[in-house]
Amino acid sequence: MFKKVLIANRGEIAARVIRTCKQMGIATVAVYSEADQHAPYVGLADESYLIGKPRVNESYLNIDKIVSVAKESGAEAIHPGYGLLSENTEFAKRIEKEGITFIGPSADVIGKMGDKIAARNEMKRAGVPIIPGTEQAVESAEKAKEWAASFGYPVMLKASAGGGGIGMQAVSNDEELEKAFEGNSKRAKAFFGNGSMFIEKLIENPRHIEIQVLADQHGNGVYLFERECSIQRRHQKVVEEAPSPVLSEDTRTRMGESAMKAVQALHYTNAGTIEFLVDDNENYYFLEMNTRLQVEHPVTEEITGIDLVEQQLRVANGEKLTFKQNDLTINGHAIEVRIYAEDPNTFYPSPGKLTKLDLPDGPGVRHELAVHSSSEITPFYDPMIAKLIVHAETRDEAIERMTQAIHQYEVEGIKSNVTMLKRIITHDKFKQGETKTTFIQDYYLPTLTNQ
Amino acid sequence: MTEVKASMAGSVWKLVAAQGDQINEGDDVAILESMKMEIPIPSESSGTVKEIKVEEGDFVNEGDVIAIIE
Known part of the structure; x- marks a missing residue:
């Protein structure tokens, strides 16, 4: 196994990757911008390096700088997290050229899946359902x-x-x-x-359901079931859960098998996610493939008992998967909510200084944090400051657990979406599993005007 | 005279209007940028831009005055 890994990311995901590295006895290297000097993940790593000014193009997107830190620190592999350089082919190529392992799929696959038309064509060839449409312009x-x-x-x-x-x-x-x-x-x-x-x-009133896949470098691959991520605002996910509240066992299997067709056709390696739109009749259509770890990966970990970051490290190290599809089962139900520093009515960002962060605790409650209770939340990065994840035997119990946890979740000093999350989680339509991509518009926004 | 105020904290990404411009209600005065989101700041009244209180790159807090319209 690698002795030292650099995490080319920030916030909660950097802290998340560091945690698994520690459990595996791998030393960690954090990189940070001037704005993140006091961020929790910087202190969690064994070594940390300042890489530049707050703006991402002067720090977290500076490939030369990150590569030079990797060399200086002696890191053997780089975990890119999500966002930032995680799906950047130039970065993946450069790292490999420098003799460092990129913890993710090949640069070639990242490139193909990053191009909408190429991705659609690849999927069509692999036999994955795509949204029927014209491939060339229609003249009249x-x-x-x-x-x-x-x-x-x-x-x-x-x-x-x-x-x-x-x-x-x-x-x-x-x-x-x-x-x-x-x-x-x-x-x-x-x-x-x-x-x-x-x-x-046009796929009417769709759900957004995605399949987690994992494949090693020896031709073995599995799917780790689905995540339902339909509840979104500004095209960003807010609430995710696994399994989906509506998918039939038959569709789950068919979607998983479609995802595996894609993995085989692409010779995909490492963790990845295939996003689908699903209609009321459980027809599903390829939307895009994310060639990295997802923000919402914890719900999959909770229901499968598999640490996805550990698997990413093992696969990147050339190890074989130690489990097969038949070994995997869904255990209970998990829900994740994203805590955003934003106005819950307008969804506008709300940077500032936290004065209080009081977190719920108890069995089946998990936190992923980018901040501590007096962090300065700067305007330079994504507004997500934390994730709250719960796991229970059934969906009803998970909702009950989340309801209690979110009502104990206190964020002060900035505006946050906690009040919005409370309304979503306790909404009858959520309990009924009416999780469509129009949920916020249909069921949350009306609660604001009724105040 | 009315004030155009920032609807969120962030940096001034672009100034769309300049001192002396005639603008209508709903026209954008500036675009703020925060947390990877760009938010246009429109004027709530028609008139002449009497003064722009900020420069591109400045950091503003929610409620800060960006411009004065007469």
Whole structure:
């Protein structure tokens, strides 16, 4: 096993990786920016190095600097965490070139999965369901209608050069399509200088369900079931759970097998996640693959009893997986909530100084922390300051446990989303498993205007 | 005279309006950046920008005055 590992990340994930390294007897190296000097993870590591100014491009994204710290400290491997450089092919290539092990898949696979079109094509080839759509621009409304007939309405029209929702419209019949095609094509031409349009099937009111995979360098791979991550604001997840409250055993197996097809086709190694959109009839469609550890990985660890960071280290070290698919079972139910430093009504960030952080304790309660009770939360990074995870025998018990824990969770000095989390967790629709991607809009935002 | 205030703490990423500009209600005066999120700060009234109180790169707290509209 590696003697020393550098963690090219910050916050709760750096602390999380350090914890497992310590348990395995691996020395750790932390890197930090001027803004993170007093962050808990810096003190947890055996060695720490200042790598630059607060802004990420002057510190955590500075490949040269991180590589030079790895060499200076004698680290044999680098764990990239999530975000930052974790899915950067240049970084993965550079590290390997320097003779250091990158704890993740190959640079080639990271590159393929980072390109939306390449990823879609790879999945199609591997036999993973993708959202039916046109692969080339559709030149006329007439042609668009033919495509729509082949997928079935409703469909989504998308300007190929579009962004920020401009040039995008959902339509549910030929007449709407005809109007929308002309209008959006014109608008896209005016905004982006390119009026070409794509069309794909609209997945209505979907859930976001993802499959965790793990594969070694010897051709062995397993899936560690699913995480339901539908509850999101600003396209960022807020509440995640495992297993999904709705998935049938049959669909779970089919999704897991689809994920394994992707792993085999890509010759994927290390931990990864395949995200799917799932409709009311349990049809599922590939959304994207994340070639790294996910923020919400603890819920999978809680229900499988497997330490994913430990597995990442072992796989990167060339070891074989010591368990097979049949050895894995789902044990109970786990829920994670993300604690964000933000206004719970507008979702605007709220940096500042914490004056209090009082955490619930008890059986089945787990914390992942980026801060301590008097941390300064700077405006330079993501607003997530902590994660609260609970595990229990059943979903109802997990919700009960989370309800108690979140009501004891006290954050003062800044605004946080704790009040929002309380409302989500205790909402009848959450208890009923109505966890759709529209949950916040349909069930949380209305509670604000009823105050 | 009305004040345009910051709706969140963060740094001034871009100033969209300048002193002397005529602006309408809802027009953006500045864009703040915090925690990887950019938030436009619109004026709540129409008028002339009498004064811009901040510079690009400045850190502002929630409620700080960014500009004065007359």
